[in-house]
Every structure is written in C-alpha cells, then in structure tokens.
Amino acid sequence: MPQTFPSATYTMTQEKIRLGKMLFNEKRVSIDGTTSCAKCHPFSYYGADNLEKSRGNFGKINPRNAPTVLNAAGQMSQHWRGDRKDVEEQAKKALLGKASFGAPSYEWVEKRLGSIPKYEELFKKAFVNDKNPISVDNYAEAIGAWERTLSTPSRFDEFLEGRSNALTQEEKAGLKTFMDKGCTSCHSGALLGGTMLQKFGVVSPYWEYTKSKKIDAGRYNVTKKEEDKYLFKVPQLRNVAMTAPYFHDGSVKSLRDAIKIMAKVQLGADLSQKETQNIYLFLQALSGKLSEDIVTLPILPQTN
Amino acid sequence: MPQTFPSATYTMTQEKIRLGKMLFNEKRVSIDGTTSCAKCHPFSYYGADNLEKSRGNFGKINPRNAPTVLNAAGQMSQHWRGDRKDVEEQAKKALLGKASFGAPSYEWVEKRLGSIPKYEELFKKAFVNDKNPISVDNYAEAIGAWERTLSTPSRFDEFLEGRSNALTQEEKAGLKTFMDKGCTSCHSGALLGGTMLQKFGVVSPYWEYTKSKKIDAGRYNVTKKEEDKYLFKVPQLRNVAMTAPYFHDGSVKSLRDAIKIMAKVQLGADLSQKETQNIYLFLQALSGKLSEDIVTLPILPQTN
Numbered sequence: 001m002p003q004t005f006p007s008a009t010y011t012m013t014q015e016k017i018r019l020g021k022m023l024f025n026e027k028r029v030s031i032d033g034t035t036s037c038a039k040c041h042p043f044s045y046y047g048a049d050n051l052e053k054s055r056g057n058f059g060k061i062n063p064r065n066a067p068t069v070l071n072a073a074g075q076m077s078q079h080w081r082g083d084r085k086d087v088e089e090q091a092k093k094a095l096l097g098k099a100s101f102g103a104p105s106y107e108w109v110e111k112r113l114g115s116i117p118k119y120e121e122l123f124k125k126a127f128v129n130d131k132n133p134i135s136v137d138n139y140a141e142a143i144g145a146w147e148r149t150l151s152t153p154s155r156f157d158e159f160l161e162g163r164s165n166a167l168t169q170e171e172k173a174g175l176k177t178f179m180d181k182g183c184t185s186c187h188s189g190a191l192l193g194g195t196m197l198q199k200f201g202v203v204s205p206y207w208e209y210t211k212s213k214k215i216d217a218g219r220y221n222v223t224k225k226e227e228d229k230y231l232f233k234v235p236q237l238r239n240v241a242m243t244a245p246y247f248h249d250g251s252v253k254s255l256r257d258a259i260k261i262m263a264k265v266q267l268g269a270d271l272s273q274k275e276t277q278n279i280y281l282f283l284q285a286l287s288g289k290l291s292e293d294i295v296t297l298p299i300l301p302q303t304n
Numbered sequence: 305m306p307q308t309f310p311s312a313t314y315t316m317t318q319e320k321i322r323l324g325k326m327l328f329n330e331k332r333v334s335i336d337g338t339t340s341c342a343k344c345h346p347f348s349y350y351g352a353d354n355l356e357k358s359r360g361n362f363g364k365i366n367p368r369n370a371p372t373v374l375n376a377a378g379q380m381s382q383h384w385r386g387d388r389k390d391v392e393e394q395a396k397k398a399l400l401g402k403a404s405f406g407a408p409s410y411e412w413v414e415k416r417l418g419s420i421p422k423y424e425e426l427f428k429k430a431f432v433n434d435k436n437p438i439s440v441d442n443y444a445e446a447i448g449a450w451e452r453t454l455s456t457p458s459r460f461d462e463f464l465e466g467r468s469n470a471l472t473q474e475e476k477a478g479l480k481t482f483m484d485k486g487c488t489s490c491h492s493g494a495l496l497g498g499t500m501l502q503k504f505g506v507v508s509p510y511w512e513y514t515k516s517k518k519i520d521a522g523r524y525n526v527t528k529k530e531e532d533k534y535l536f537k538v539p540q541l542r543n544v545a546m547t548a549p550y551f552h553d554g555s556v557k558s559l560r561d562a563i564k565i566m567a568k569v570q571l572g573a574d575l576s577q578k579e580t581q582n583i584y585l586f587l588q589a590l591s592g593k594l595s596e597d598i599v600t601l602p603i604l605p606q607t608n
Contacts, residue, residue: 025348033355034363044329044601051337059338059363244607254608295601297348299594303548304558 005073012145015126020146031102032057041069046242052250057102065250073148075194088144106136118301152288174282191236203268211251309377316449319430324450335406336361345373350546356554361406369554377452379498386537392448410440422605456592478586495540507572515555
C-alpha cells in the first residue's frame with residue numbers, strides 16, 4: 001500500500017497539499033454556498049456520506065453513490081463509470097456538475113476564489129511560476145495533491161508485510177474464502193479494486209438481487225457501445241466496512257448482504273453464513289487508520 | 305474568558321464530551337441523513353456556515369442566520385430570540401425542527417441511534433447510572449457537554465490579562481472607539497454580547513439600513529408582547545470577523561458595513577472611515593484560536 005499516490009504530471013508540494021486541503025472544504029465555490037468536496041466525502045464517515053445517493057447544491061440528488069475519497073487517487077480512473085481520468089479531472093468537472101457544485105462557469109468559480117483576499121496569497125505560493133495562479137486548473141491540481149495523500153494503511157498491510165498475527169483466524173479464513181471464491185479476480189491490486197471495469201451481474205442481472213429502484217446501464221451511457229452495458233469500475237474495498245450503503249446506487253445497506261449478492265451475481269456462488277461472516281470480518285481488517293492530518297480540519301479564510 | 309462554560313445541572317465528564325463531539329457530527333439522526341449540528345456549524349468556518357440562512361434537511365431554509373457555536377454556551381440563552389434556554393435545549397429541539405433535522409419524533413431519533421451498534425456502548429459509558437442510556441435527553445446533554453468546551457481565547461484576552469502589546473495601536477484605538485461610542489452598553493461581558501435582549505433599531509428601524517428582504521419582529525413572535533417588537537439577543541462578538549454574513553437575517557455581508565449600520569441604528573452615530581476601520585481591526589483581535597480538539601474530526605461508528 002503506497003503512502004501517497006503521486007501524479008505523473010506534477011509535483012505534490014506541501015503548499016499545494018495545504019491549499020488543496022482547504023479547497024476540499026471550501027463551500028463558497030458552489031452556487032448555493034453549501035457544497036464542498038467534504039459535503040459528500042466527510043472524513044468522520046471515512047470519506048463517504050452514508051447516503052444512497054449524495055445531495056449536492058440545493059439538495060439535488062446525484063446519479064450515483066459517492067465512493068470514498070480515501071485512497072481513491074490510487075485507482076485507474078474515477079467515478080463509477082470510469083469517466084473521470086483522475087482525481088484532478090473529477091475535482092474540476094464537479095464544479096460544473098448540475099447536481100454537485102452547480103457553478104455557472106469556471107470563470108465564476110475563479111472570481112469567487114479571487115474575492116476571498118487570503119486565497120490570492122495561497123495560490124501564489126502554491127503555483128509560483130504561474131501568471132494567473134487562481135485558476136480552476138490550479139484549484140483541481142491542489143485538491144488532487146491533497147487527495148493523493150489520503151492513504152489509509154490497515155492491519156491487512158501489516159499482514160502482507162509478514163506480521164502473520166495482524167489478522168485474526170477468522171479474518172484469515174475470510175481472506176482465504178475471498179480468494180478461493182474468485183473475488184480477487186476483480187478486486188485486485190493494493191486497493192482490492194479500482195483496477196478495471198467489470199459487468200455488474202456477470203452471472204445474473206444485479207437488479208434481481210439488489211434493491212435497485214431502476215436499472216443503470218453503467219458505462220454504456222458514456223460510450224453507447226453494447227459491450228459496455230452494466231459495466232462499472234470495480235470499486236476498491238479499502239474501508240468498505242465504514243462506507244455503507246453499497247453499490248453504484250447505494251441500494252444495499254448491509255455489508256453482509258452486499259457480500260452475498262456479489263458472490264451470487266458475479267460468481268454464481270451461494271455463500272454459507274459462515275463464509276459470509278468470515279469475509280465480513282476480513283473486510284473489517286481493510287479499515288485503515290486516518291492520519292492526524294486527514295482528520296484535522298483546515299481553517300478557511302474570512303470572507304471580507 | 306472562561307476555559308469552559310460548565311452546566312449548573314450536570315457534570316461534564318470526558319465520556320460525555322467525547323460522545324457529544326461524535327453526535328455533533330452525526331447525520332444519521334436527521335430525516336434526510338444529511339443534517340448534523342456540524343452542517344450549520346462547521347469549524348472550518350469558525351462554527352458558522354457563511355450563509356444568510358442555514359439549510360437543513362432537504363435543503364430547507366432556516367428562518368434566521370446560524371450564529372457560531374463557538375463560545376455559544378457562555379450566553380444567557382440560545383437562538384436569536386433567546387427562546388432556547390441553553391445549548392442542551394437547543395440541541396434537543398433542533399432534532400424536531402422542520403427546517404433543521406426534521407426528525408418525525410424523539411422516539412424515531414432514539415431508534416436510529418440504537419440501530420448503530422457502537423452507540424449503545426458509548427451512551428452506557430457516558431450515562432452510567434441510566435437504565436436507558438440512549439435517549440434524546442442524553443443526546444442533548446452529551447452535545448451540550450461538548451459545546452461547553454468550545455472556548456476560543458484570543459489576543460484580546462491576553463490584553464485583558466495585562467499584556468498591553470497583545471493588541472496593536474490601531475486595535476487599541478478601535479477598542480477605545482468601541483467603548484466611547486457606547487457599543488459596550490450592549491456588547492458586554494466576556495463574550496462582548498450574549499448577556500441581554502435588545503431592540504434592533506433603537507434609533508432607526510434596522511431594515512432602512514440593512515438589506516433585509518423582510519421585517520422580522522424578533523422576540524415579539526415568541527411572546528406577542530408589544531414591548532418585545534424587534535428584540536433580539538445581542539450577539540456575542542467573539543470570532544465575528546470569521547463569521548460573515550451578519551445580523552439575524554444574514555443580510556449584510558461586509559463586517560465594515562455591519563459596524564457602520566450598528567452605530568447608526570443603535571446609537572445614532574455616523575462613524576468616520578477611520579473609526580470604522582479601527583473597530584474592524586479591534587474585532588479581528590476577537591478571533592480566537594481553535595484548539596486541536598475542536599478542529600479534530602471524530603470518527604463515527606459504522607452503520608452495520
């Protein structure tokens with residue numbers, strides 16, 4: 001498990017990270033003044049919001065469940081359909097999202113930021129060689145830099161590093177079941193997911209087992225290609241026990257139910273109660289420690 | 305400036321304070337799952353929300369501006385009309401507030417809290433001798449205990465303790481103007497306010513100078529007594545520079561404008577630009593330091 005998830009295109013300086021942490025909590029760039037990244041990704045709830053679907057500006061309902069922002073930067077792409085290439089693009093595009101920040105234009109956001117005296121100084125320090133440091137691209141880069149630090153190592157990592165008793169017997173049994181049943185064929189990599197797209201419902205249609213209110217065709221709606229029907233990014237499982245409810249539509253509240261449904265619709269397997277419970281316990285071991293920096297709120301500059 | 309604001313009726317134990325801090329951030333007791341105390345009182349914004357009027361469950365607009373929760377427990381009463389006797393009553397009644405938490409009943413809240421396994425243990429530890437520890441009264445007491453710790457000493461306190469150079473020359477001049485003009489006749493006590501009710505508009509109707517969209521009769525709406533027309537609790541001024549916009553309806557964005565309006569409508573005084581600026585600078589010295597405990601987010605228990 002990496003300590004940070006560096007960007008291929010820029011250097012994560014302390015100035016950028018500190019500014020990004022503030023902007024992550026900044027509501028004044030939203031049309032209703034209530035919406036920041038932290039609204040749908042509060043760290044008290046492990047970077048997710050405990051809702052089926054998030055509520056953005058003026059309480060508007062977002063199309064899908066908010067995945068945790070913790071470790072999110074380590075994934076192949078962002079959003080359930082993988083249609084944001086990285087955390088920076090996600091942060092930038094969310095500003096104009098009708099159900100997220102709802103800003104009328106990028107210029108409007110830049111003007112807002114520019115109206116708060118202290119930000120001029122902070123953007124200048126973070127983007128030294130930039131003629132116009134206050135830009136949405138820099139806003140996105142700063143937030144991206146912050147999000148790339150949100151790594152949450154857990155007992156599972158200690159286990160992987162060789163400390164065999166970092167997991168209990170039940171958790172180890174759960175890991176074994178998790179591997180034997182084939183969960184790892186999709187939930188792979190350091191984050192146990194976030195490395196590929198996959199059809200939700202390989203064996204049976206997902207909506208026959210979830211409590212989905214409507215059918216979401218997933219990536220198909222982005223590409224309009226038949227083979228992309230019901231494809232979603234395989235979610236990472238880091239901190240999954242802390243981030244109910246589950247699936248792209250948040251239709252399942254209980255982690256045990258989610259485990260059983262996944263086995264059924266992806267692998268055609270009926271898990272016993274004991275198998276489910278062991279996997280449930282193994283997944284608890286993926287709940288990481290949130291660093292002091294993550295749980296410490298930044299103070300935002302005064303308006304005037 | 306007291307370090308805490310103790311209750312006359314109960315002991316503030318660490319167990320209560322720790323639980324109260326969690327409950328302050330707990331959204332799952334609201335009807336829409338988005339609303340916690342912290343929604344309208346985020347510490348990144350100094351315990352207020354930077355909005356004219358707060359938005360509660362399903363984005364509903366609250367009747368008045370959210371005052372900061374910092375030092376609030378040190379006031380004579382809570383809410384703009386002084387119709388909540390203390391922070392505990394405020395926390396309890398907000399649960400059923402139509403535009404705040406919107407819970408259908410206290411029993412519903414208790415059931416919600418009881419459905420989150422970890423809370424049973426935490427309420428038991430905080431309310432040891434209680435047969436039914438999970439109750440809204442205990443919810444309110446725990447939150448009250450937490451809020452009673454939210455004291456933010458500032459440079460002004462250092463000055464009062466005798467460190468004369470804790471304030472700059474301009475700030476001292478501002479303090480002198482603040483006293484000479486008579487601001488202290490209402491903005492009195494350790495918090496510079498929160499000790500009495502007063503008519504907003506002693507000399508001239510407030511709405512002739514503010515940008516109020518409608519006239520609020522203040523405490524009159526609670527008591528229906530003619531002498532209570534336009535009476536509001538005199539707001540404390542601790543951290544006022546960090547908690548724009550201003551007045552019961554958040555109708556004025558700029559602190560300098562708010563200072564001028566107050567002098568005009570309460571005291572009949574036209575402040576010069578220099579006088580306004582000095583008071584503005586003095587008020588900055590009331591911005592306190594938020595303790596590590598205040599700015600550290602609690603982690604909330606998993607849902608299932």
